Amino acid sequence: MVVFVRGTVPAREFALHHTLQTVPDAEFEIERIVSSSERSVMPLSWVRGGEHEATATALEEDPSVEDATLLADFDDEWFYRMEWVDRVELILRMVTSANATILDAYGGNERWMLRVMYPDRDSLSAMDEFCTDHGLTFDIESVRQLDGEPAGRFGLTGEQYEALTTAAQRGFFQVPRETTLQELAEELGVSHQALSERIRRGMDALVDDTLLIKPPP
Structure with a gap:
């Protein structure tokens, strides 16, 4: 039975922590996430808030980002393709071993909010055990099971x-x-x-x- 989960992750345990610290007004809304290798993921992200130049510089200096390519500039928001290479253990586990689909991811205010779809409750339980074993935080705020309706x-x-x-x-x-x-x-x-x-x-x-x-x- 498919399960929808909403939860939060502290920014310090997730990619882009440096950027969010350097540009506190910055907000990231992830459009899509795919695994590009066994050690990295490649998200498409909308970036809002803060000065674009400051945000671009922070992304260049961010150790979790291997590459950040600006795809579109709409003055007050920017669309990037990135490659995350650090602090991605949780997200890699979700999109590979847990067979989960990350429906939404939003970063700001020193934390990330994720909405994730798991194929069943066993996958969710395995994800919870993985977080405990590896010292990772995924605070679940709501769980909704798709009952066919x-x-x-x-x-x-x-x-x-x-x-x-x-x-x-x-x-x-x-x-x-x-x-x-x-x-x-x-x-x-x-x-x-x-x-x-x-x-x-x-x-x-x-x-x-x-x-x-x-x-x-």
């Missing part, structure tokens, strides 16, 4: 999933709206207030699970 993929309850999908299909989110909340409530057989709460809480859960993979300020 579509709602489980997005951190929603079944009722929230039904409310949001029905609302979308009936044009509730269109401008202008093609249906009203009261009409949706009558179709679903719930009160106006109950449906309103389901939609709000569902939207909050959906955004939190898919967009807000960041450590709090």
Whole structure:
């Protein structure tokens, strides 16, 4: 059974620690991570915050980075391809031996937030044992098991999933709206207030699970 995990790693135990210390305002949002060898990984990363020149210099001096190539410059954010060669034991274990998929990784405020998909709970347990044996920290904040229902993929309850999908299909989110909340409530057989709460809480859960993979300020 597929398991989704959200957890944090101290920046001192992860790649780019030097850069995050040197440029405290810098934020890294990883787009994709692949293993490039048995000792390194190659992520694509969005970089935001701080002065670009200072960040570029810090990346050049960062012992965890073998190469950082700027792929795109959008003035206030930059897209890099990097090769991480130090402090990558945890991430290498995840993408190789644990058969995990790193869905999101965000670095800032002296820690990294990761959202990881494991093929089963045994893989998650093996990862936890690996961290303990090697003195690594992966503080798990939430675990969600995919039970086969579509709602489980997005951190929603079944009722929230039904409310949001029905609302979308009936044009509730269109401008202008093609249906009203009261009409949706009558179709679903719930009160106006109950449906309103389901939609709000569902939207909050959906955004939190898919967009807000960041450590709090």
